[in-house]
Amino acid sequence: MDSAWSPGEGAPRVPLERLCLEWTSLPDHCIRPDTDDPDRDPEQEDPADPGFPTVTITDLASFAPAPATLTGEPHNLGVAGLPTNFIVDADVHxxxxxxxxxxxxxxxxxxxxxxxxxxTTTATTTTPGTTWKNLHVPQFTPTDTSHVYAERGTYTTTAHTTYTAEIDLGTGWNPVPGTLTIPGPEQNIRIYEAHTALVAHTCNEDPTAPGCPTR
Known part of the structure; x- marks a missing residue:
């Protein structure tokens, strides 16, 4: 088959593939190369709707997760000189x-x-933290998200969660460029001092010894 077509005597010859791409009334034998190419790889095609506008991370503000809550173990309390374990309740949204x-x-x-x-101390991790119970370790064991306070007092803590985003138009997930960081609410952590005393007798032997309950 001739690969070019002429509308009349003396008219310039136009490649058939150009006519197939540009004309709205196409001959039956016109086949767009991009839909009939036996070598095309569907995996390399953009699955998103070609008519959909480009999406940025800021366009998804109304879809964003709620701020994640920060908790300190044990019970938002701690002991100076020992690790306080922190957990953020962020998850896939x-x-x-x-x-x-x-x-x-x-x-x-x-x-x-x-x-x-x-x-004045900060740390960035790729984990939201895990409770000591779920880690199967004793309390005051250091973790990836724990922190040791040097002095007693009340500290105002926060955790910011940074997310990546994807969208699905019904054709599969497509990544959205950029990241979205959502600050979490403040959480007060009370840190106490621990005091120990050496005693010569048990409470049964000497009920008046330091640390023994009064009777």
Whole structure:
């Protein structure tokens, strides 16, 4: 088959593939190369709707997760000189909605956590922290998110969670460039001093010894 077509005598010859791409009334034998190419790889095609506007992380503000709560173990209390364990309750957040007139699903995944321990010390981790119980370790064991306070007092702590985002238009997940950081609420942590005393007798032997309950 001739690869070019001429509309009449003396008219310039135009490549058939150009006519197939530009004309709205196409001959039956016109086939767009991008839909009939036996060598095309569907995995390399953009699954997003080509008519959908470019999405930035700020466009997803209405889909964003709520601020994550920070907790210090044990019971938002601690002992000076010993680790206080911190946990953020952030998790993967998925929400359906509409953006630019299209129904979409947005998914936010925690990527990092920045802890402000309230004593001028900060730390950034990739874990939200885990309780001592879930780690199967005794209380006051150091963890990836624990912190040791040098002095007693009340400290105002916070944790900021940084998320990556993806959207789904019904054709699969597509990453959205950038990250979204959501500051968490403040949490007061009370740190006490621990005092010990050496005694010569047990409480049964000497009920008046330091640390023994009065009877």
């Amino acid at each position: 998925t929400r359906d909605g509409e953006l630019f007139g299209y129904p979409i699903t947005a998914r936010f995944t925690p990527a990092s956590f920045t802890f402000d321990y309230g004593d």
